Amino acid sequence: MKLSELFYSIQGEGKLVGVPSVFIRASGCNLRCTWCDTPYASWNPEGDDVPVAEIMRQVAAIGAKHVVITGGEPMIMPDIEDLCVALKSAGHHITIETAATVWKDVPHDLASLSPKLANSTPTEREEGKYAAAHERQRLNYSVIQRFIDSAPVFQLKFVVAGEADLTEIEQILARLDDWTPADVLLMPEGTDAATLNSRTHWVSEVCKKRGYRFCPRLHVMMYGNRRGT
Numbered sequence: 588m589k590l591s592e593l594f595y596s597i598q599g600e601g602k603l604v605g606v607p608s609v610f611i612r613a614s615g616c617n618l619r620c621t622w623c624d625t626p627y628a629s630w631n632p633e634g635d636d637v638p639v640a641e642i643m644r645q646v647a648a649i650g651a652k653h654v655v656i657t658g659g660e661p662m663i664m665p666d667i668e669d670l671c672v673a674l675k676s677a678g679h680h681i682t683i684e685t686a687a688t689v690w691k692d693v694p695h696d697l698a699s700l701s702p703k704l705a706n707s708t709p710t711e712r713e714e715g716k717y718a719a720a721h722e723r724q725r726l727n728y729s730v731i732q733r734f735i736d737s738a739p740v741f742q743l744k745f746v747v748a749g750e751a752d753l754t755e756i757e758q759i760l761a762r763l764d765d766w767t768p769a770d771v772l773l774m775p776e777g778t779d780a781a782t783l784n785s786r787t788h789w790v791s792e793v794c795k796k797r798g799y800r801f802c803p804r805l806h807v808m809m810y811g812n813r814r815g816t
């Protein structure tokens with residue numbers, strides 16, 4: 588798998604926030620979010636091809652149960668299934684962080700689904716060649732539904748930048764089945780504490796009204812937006 592980084596940190600987002608976890612970051616993405624916080628795994632993918640056996644050696648050396656496979660987009664990696672099978676048989680808890688645009692039936696424990704809203708689309712003027720492909724691919728309802736239907740546990744984690752995003756989130760949720768408000772997480776967009784804090788108030792008010800979960804970005808608050816954290 589093309590690997591941009593592998594590190595041990597605290598899960599900063601989602602239902603398992605606070606859990607010490609090994610992060611395996613696949614390099615390469617089919618989307619191009621304008622606010623992507625890991626451009627080194629999407630816009631300008633860095634890293635080397637690392638065999639699953641070597642990834643397993645590095646994970647074993649850390650010795651944690653929880654593993655988060657993120658990216659980039661892990662579901663476009665040719666050996667994602669081999670990696671998940673190996674992690675499962677070694678007894679790990681697997682979270683997959685995906686934009687849920689590509690389906691693969693791989694063993695996992697938590698599907699962290701982050702469908703991308705219109706706020707993610709690059710402007711035509713700045714990034715014309717990516718804007719159209721991103722817009723075409725960013726929402727794939729049948730893929731999202733397959734994850735919901737097959738995952739042992741899932742979360743729908745929406746990156747929100749403004750109150751207008753709520754309308755789109757509700758349109759998306761209306762096309763999906765078998766979720767409850769407790770599965771819906773609203774995460775402020777931002778890669779610094781000041782931006783996150785400026786969005787905390789209105790996002791938390793929406794969560795109180797709708798019964799959605801507020802999703803912090805604990806690692807950004809703890810470490811700033813730094814690689815390997």
Ligand SMILES: Nc1nc2[nH]cc(C(=O)O)c2c(=O)[nH]1
Pocket residue numbers: 596597598599600610625657658684806816
């Ligand atoms: N600590 C920490 N928690 C995370 N949760 C999701 C992450 C991601 O980049 O997908 C992430 C990350 O990069 N670091």
Ligand code: SF4
Pocket residue numbers: 616617618619620622623624625626628629630658659660686
């Ligand atoms: S889906 Fe994730 S990795 Fe890909 S461009 Fe968007 S934020 Fe970046």
Ligand SMILES: [Mg+2]
Pocket residue numbers: 624625
């Ligand atoms: Mg991230």
